[in-house]
Amino acid sequence: MKEKVLDELKKVFYPGKTHSVLQEGIIDDVVVEGNKVVVKIKTQEKNQAVIDMLKRSIPIALKKLDGVEDVELVIEKVVDAKDKISDIRYVIATTSGKGGVGKTTVSVNTALALSKFGYKVGLLDADIYGPNVPTMMGIEGVPVTLDPNHKDKILPIEKYGIKVISIGNLVPKDAAVIWRGALIHKAIQQFLEDVSWGKLDFLVVDLPPGTGDAQLTLAQETKVSGGIIVITPQNVAMSDAYKANDFFERLNIPVLGVIENMSYFICPHCGARTDIFDHGGARRFAEDKGLTFLGEIPIDVEVREGADKGKPIVVADPTSPITQAFEDVARNIIERVKELNQEG
Ligand SMILES: Nc1ncnc2c1ncn2[C@@H]1O[C@H](COP(=O)(O)OP(=O)(O)OP(=O)(O)O)[C@@H](O)[C@H]1O
Ligand SMILES: [Mg+2]
Structure with missing residues (x-):
């Protein structure tokens, strides 16, 4: 029958x-x-x-x-997963083809700059293998708690006015390295669905380097408003930038633009400028691909110290020229997001 x-x-x-x-x-x-x-x-x-x-x-x-x-x-x-996070207006994701170029530094400081402008901001650490957000945000060892109003959801950790979630706050440090594809998928899915983000203007997603499971999951599970490509200026970094861009294209994620990190160095003693890793490569790459150049961040000991101490430069030194550089980047991101979403 x-x-x-x-x-x-x-x-x-x-x-x-x-x-x-x-x-x-x-x-x-x-x-x-x-x-x-x-x-x-x-x-x-x-x-x-x-x-x-x-x-x-x-x-x-x-x-x-x-x-x-x-x-x-x-x-x-x-409920469609894509609807569940509909309280989040824009999801923006930071990536690079290469590791160690400063994605997390850029994600954290840009998120804080957006928050300074009055936006409600969340920061999702999608780097399951090597979560660096807890250290940089000074929330290492802080456990997440369940949402008292929705027992099946977890509360993001609030720090410096933004909401943060990282695998580093959910599992012991060493456990993270054994995560494999399917589990990464599940973890990121949960970060989107099972976290009480509340109402957000921006959710900044810090992706691991390269083009792997985290990127794919994010693209499948939610509508990413735009991707940001972080690169360092030297020529050898460029081929990776092209890869990152191709990947966004394949995933149908619009690229908000390109950021040059470690763009130049100003000597704190004499004020002389040195282009340690060369300069301008990101701008040339952006021009070549017809992408927006979102700005350049110098290499500076305060940025590294802020990251290590868990107090990012945007909050540690609000008037420094580097904080201003991050704020300029944040302003350009806002403009691009609105442009891509056809808002005035
Ligand atoms: N503009 C900068 N000035 C000085 N130090 C920086 C700057 N940007 C990043 N760093 C430092 O460089 C190191 C790598 O940065 P970060 O962790 O942000 O890179 P990443 O691309 O996220 O790396 P990964 O690929 O491992 O995720 C960190 O120690 C960070 O503090
Ligand atoms: Mg990182």
């Missing part, structure tokens, strides 16, 4: 589509109890008219079968 029911369901069109309800994948289970058929449906459908049509068309079709007198539909509405 169950086979007959399923065969019949193959003939019932999904409203507004050219395939059946079975092909749509909404049929979760079919249970036959004597002359009664119970059809369990799991759907993300938001249009009530479609649900109403299903409530009519499925029983009509099944009651044509010999031996079926009663049809019950049990409809469970599941």
Whole structure:
């Protein structure tokens, strides 16, 4: 009997589509109890008219079968993961083809600069293998807690006015290195779905270097408003920048722009400038690919110290020229995000 029911369901069109309800994948289970058929449906459908049509068309079709007198539909509405974080206005992700160029430093300080401008900001550390956000934000060893209002959600840690979540605050330090693809996927999915982010203007996502599982998961699980490519200026870093850009393109993530980190060095004693890693490579790369150049951040001991001490320069030294450089980057990001979303 169950086979007959399923065969019949193959003939019932999904409203507004050219395939059946079975092909749509909404049929979760079919249970036959004597002359009664119970059809369990799991759907993300938001249009009530479609649900109403299903409530009519499925029983009509099944009651044509010999031996079926009663049809019950049990409809469970599941929330699309993409909708769950709809309280977050813009998700922006920082990446680079190469490790150690300063993604995390840029993510942290840019997030804090955005917050200084009055935006509500979250920072998601998607670097499962090597989470550096807790150290840089000074929240190492701080455990996350459950949300008292939603026991199935976790509360992000609040520091310097922004909300932060990192695997480093969930599992012991050494456990993080054994994470593999599927688990990384699950972890990032949970960071998006099971964290009480509340209402955010920006969620800044700090990605691990390269083009791996974290990037793919993020693109699958949420709508990323834009990606930021961080590069250091020397020529050898450029091929990695091209890779990062290609990856964003393949994932259909619009690129907000390019940041040159460790762009130049100003001697704190004599004021002389040295282009330690050369200078201007990021701008040339941006021009070559038709991307926006978001700004340059000098190399400075205060930036490194702030990162190590858990007090990023944007909060540690609010008036320094480097803080201003991060604020300029943040302003350009806001402009680009609005431009990409066609807002004035
Ligand atoms: N502008 C800068 N001036 C001085 N030090 C910097 C600057 N940017 C980053 N650093 C330092 O360089 C090191 C690497 O930076 P960071 O961890 O942000 O890079 P990353 O690209 O996130 O690395 P990973 O690929 O390991 O995630 C850190 O010690 C950081 O403090
Ligand atoms: Mg990093």
